[in-house]
Each structure stands twice: as C-alpha cells, then as structure tokens.
Amino acid sequence: MKKLSRRSFLLNTGLAVTASTAAVAVPSLLLSNADSKYTGKRLNIALCGLGRYASILADGFQDAEYCKLAGIITGTPSKAEAWKKQYDIPDKNIYNYQNFDNIKNNKDIDLVYIVLPNSMHKEYTIRAAKAGKHIICEKPMALNAADCEEMIEACKNAGVQLAIGYRLHYEPYNLEMKRLGQEKVFGQVRLIEASLGYRTFDPNEWRLKKAMSGGGPLMNVGIYCLQSSRYVSGEEPLSVTAQFGPVTDKQLFAEVEASIMWQLNFPSGLVSNCTSTYNCNVDRFFASADDGQFELSPGISYGPFKGRTSNGELHFPDINQQAAQMDGISKLLLENKPLPSHITGEEGLKDMKVIDAIYKAAATGEKIMIV
C-alpha cells in the first residue's frame, strides 16, 4: 500500500468512505477539510537537530497545513547550507548551538521541535522555554524521570506548552486500538503483547552510546510498546519485571542493551508482555479481552499498518504520521488552546518513570513497584 499524502487521501473517496464508516476517531484534521483547504496563519516551526528523523519530519511538512518548516538549529554548517537551499529557509531563521538562545528575539519562530540525541533533550527544552517558544520534544523525553521534571518546571515557568513526539496518538489504527480497549468494546482487556524492534549495524550510531541515548531499544522503540499498553488499557501500571536479552554483538552492544523484555502489571489484572530489540525486525501489537481480540501487525512503526479484530479486518487510511502530529499540535497552539494531557511533558514523565523501573527490574531481577 502506497503511503498517501493527506491531499490524495482526501481525494480518494474509497478510502475516505472506509474511514468514515469504521468506528474510529480518525483525527478530525484529516477529514474536516475535504472541501476547503486551511488558508490561515501557519505555526512556524524550527527543527533543532538535523539527523535522520529530522528529514522524516521535513517530509511530513509537505503534507501539513497548520504549520511549516520555518527554521533550523544545527551544529553542522554544511547541513545548514543544504537545508537552507532545499527548504528555502531564510538566514535569519538558521541557528547553531552557540547562538540558539537568540531565537527569543525571532518572532518568526513559534515552536522548536527538538530532534537531538536524548541526552540533549533537557538542555534544549529548557533553553527553548527560556526563549519563550513552544516545544515538541522527541521521545524519549529525557534520560530519566528527574530530568523530565526539570523540563516540565521550566516550561511552566516560561508559560510555554511542551508536547512529546508521540506520533501514534494521531494514527487511525492506533486510535482504534485505544478506543477498543478503553471503551471495552470486547470487554475487559486481559493480555497485551507489544513488540517493536529493528536491526542495527553501525557501531558509531549515537543510539548505541549510553551517555547520549540513556539506553538501547527500550528508550528508542520500546517506549511505544509501553505507550500502547497504557493508552489501550487506560490504566497506569503498578509494577514491572524485566529481562535483558543476551549481548549478541560485543562491539554494537558494549553500552546499551541489545534487547529487553518486560511485563507490566495493571490494577485491573491486565498483564502486558513486551519486547524491544536491536537484533531483528518486529512490529506487532495484540490485545485479548473477555469477548474478543484486536491487533495490529505491522502497527507501531511508520506504517502502512494492518489490523484486525475478532470481527474482521480493519481498514483505515495510511496517513503521514508526522504531518498529522505536527498539524494536530499546531492547530491547538494557533487557537491558544491547551494541548491534550496524553501528549504533554507530564505524559513523557509517566513513561520515563516506568522506563526507569523497567531498567531497574532488568538490572536487579526484582519486581519493581512503579511510584
């Protein structure tokens, strides 16, 4: 299935009908403007850090209509030059890490999207907040829960809003999983299995350096398995057990885990058994409830996704997740509305507390209570 731009999706009646007849809350942004394209002010976003995911976000801007790529922050002059040409970015909206704080005087930047290595999330979130800019910070929010609390405090003090880059909150298949779970469409959910992983090869990648990443696949992709366990159940886990997989490559995995499994215990008695790995490709979500099952496979990555329930196959449009996420956040900020709690810094903090507990459980072999 080809990935559709939002415009082509809206023109594709077949898909639009599929989405509207299905009982899912497809982001209203994606369906509300079939006849009229938004022509008002766009939120001006500066991308901070120009790595692999920044390029994916830049691609997302092509499908967005409530925001635009207005600026960049990078420590690499050659990247600044290349992005300036490719995306027509004015010199006055280009920063490096030394002059970044001057962005407070730039009225043409409304929001800074932080796409730096995890270890830099805290510093740049706090600096962007002090500059009076709204912030989207990529997941994981920081290296640990204590850092998250500092970031939330800084944004609160500065009067800016902080979102975490949880793209799946804007993705129709995942929204349907959330609805099926929280509305107990198949009754109480008893078991969740969620796994996400891919193979990694480059020993120089920052994600394999603990000082920069804070950890391995759990920090990077496992966080989505944790997220889906929480938002499908609508519950917060009480305790967790966890196990590191073996060090399958001593050079690659000298500093962070190669794989990790963990088991979350929720108040209702629901158990979620999750895996994240840098050893192989896996991308699946499954939930079993009293009266039926629902699942996605693939379903946690960038798509396209496939889903089914005990009642049959699911069919939703394959959207650009990055565009949907940035538009959803931008629309609210343009309207001076508060962001929904499930994408804010407080949500990032909740995940980080569980991640801290998962690592402690794996390191000690003990069941760790989550407080």
Next chain:
Amino acid sequence: MKKLSRRSFLLNTGLAVTASTAAVAVPSLLLSNADSKYTGKRLNIALCGLGRYASILADGFQDAEYCKLAGIITGTPSKAEAWKKQYDIPDKNIYNYQNFDNIKNNKDIDLVYIVLPNSMHKEYTIRAAKAGKHIICEKPMALNAADCEEMIEACKNAGVQLAIGYRLHYEPYNLEMKRLGQEKVFGQVRLIEASLGYRTFDPNEWRLKKAMSGGGPLMNVGIYCLQSSRYVSGEEPLSVTAQFGPVTDKQLFAEVEASIMWQLNFPSGLVSNCTSTYNCNVDRFFASADDGQFELSPGISYGPFKGRTSNGELHFPDINQQAAQMDGISKLLLENKPLPSHITGEEGLKDMKVIDAIYKAAATGEKIMIV
C-alpha cells in the same frame, strides 16, 4: 475454512496442489495414498480415560487408516456403556481401573492411549508397559521430570515404545515453521513469541486442581509454546526467567496459576518470550530471523490455522491433527520401527525439565539454569 477429512482433502486437487508446491514436509502419510487406501492390518488402540479430549481422539479415528479404536478403559460404567454402543466396542476390550492390568492377556489391543488427568499418567503408563502394550501418553508427560524418568525406564524394561501426544509434529503449518527455523531459511532466528490460552470457567475442572494437573495453563497449553520454541530453533534452552500473572479469580485459581509468562535463553542468543493463560483466548506463534519473519495466528490450537512469512501467506491443508498423529505413530509400530526421538518419552522429559525450571523461576523470581 471447514475442517477436511483426509479423504476429502486428498480429493481436493486445489488444496493438494497448494500443499505440494509449498516447500513443506507435509506428513507423507497424508499425501502418499491419494490413489490407494491402506487396507492392511490396523493398530488396535485402547483409550484410557474418557474425558473431553478422548472424544476428540475418537473423532480422529474416523479419519485414521493405520489404527482403530479397539478398546476403552474407564472408571465410569455409564461411559463404558455409551462408548460401547457408539463405537461398537466388544465387551472383552472394555476395562475399568481395577481390572486394567488384565489387558496384558488381550491380543486385540496393541497400544494404550493415556488421556487421564496428568497425575495419573505415570501410574497408567507403567501399568500399560508392564502389560506389554505400546503407549501414547498425553502431554504433559507427568507432574515432574522425576516421574518422566520412571516412566521411560518402565517402558524400556518392558520393551514397549512410548510416545507423547505432541499432535503439532504432524501438522503442516507447524512443520513449516520448524523447517523455516531449523533450515535457517530466513537466517538465524533471534526472537520467538509464542502464546496459547483460553478462558476457563468451571471451578470443579480437574485442570484447576493442582494434585491432578500439576499446574495451570503452562502444563496444559503453555507446553506447546515451549515445544515450538524448541523445535523451531532446534536448540535446547540454557536458562529461563518467568512470572506468574495475578490471581484474577480467587475461586478458579486457588491452586494453579491463572497465567504465566516466561523467557527462554538459547545458546545461539535466541530469546523466546512466551505466555500461557486461562484468562483469555490467545493462539499465536511468531519468529523473527536475520532476514525475515514467519508466523502463525491461529497456529497452536486444533486449527484451522493461518500463516505467513516475509514472502507472503502460507497455504496448507487443514488436517485432523489427532488422526495424523495416531496414524503416524501407528504406521511405524506396525512396521516394527522405532518412533522418532522428537515424540518419545525422552522428549516429554526434556519439556518437563524446562517446565520444572519455569515454575521454579516464577516462584523465586530468579533466572534458573536448565540442566
């Protein structure tokens, strides 16, 4: 998909072509006699214990051609009467638990298939062996590894063969998983996820009484997740961690676990993360290897199954697993050949050693080495 008798499957050219063009070792029994039905001597089997699964086996005999239902052993006179009428069983081939040992004088019984509660497997295997009969003993082989060793010794001393009721070794989709894993068709397998469970309701069921069952879903259905992890990898696990799920119903789960998860570590670095539960329906097998993935869902129960690999969907005939298993064993015994090692008592013992370790790991919270 309707379940096919073997004969209708053989007459169904479409399915037969599907099976023969796919690269799987469909049991030769199922494909070799398309033109000629076997008319030689059949192995005479007596079912020992007439519970729910005995009825499923009785149904399997309808599709079998190398064996027949020749006798029964039951402690309930009304069941003896009902089965005698329904299956035309002569009085001389009907036993109760008191006169069972007289079966040694009955030349019309070649094999005793033990379908009793787990706690009775050891006693009746040893008594059948002393009566000079071959034996199929349902899984799990016994309550613990020590009992398995006694059973193997008894059969060895009596010169009879002992098979364990691992039906999936005769099922085409599972044979394909085994081939894909062991032949490394997609490279080294790195991660296996296998889950099997169903909802249980009757607090009086023997499976919920620890003295009779030895344990909960792990003993009953989780053993298939363990089996598939072992036969797909072709390796023996080195160690295991495990976690009991919560007691979700105090009446039902007063004696055995409601659910259990466990993680097996194999010599190659493969990790297998498994779940078995009496809380909800789940039936899925997944393997991710260096160059691709393969999976079944459903794929561990009685079928029909669905499977796919990174190369596309799998299509094999939906067979009667019980008929295929009993025929496979019977044909070899009729030919005075040894049973393959992957279905013998030694295999049951290997599983039971791992199960003992899983329960120990769950009870202690420690990683248990498997010796």
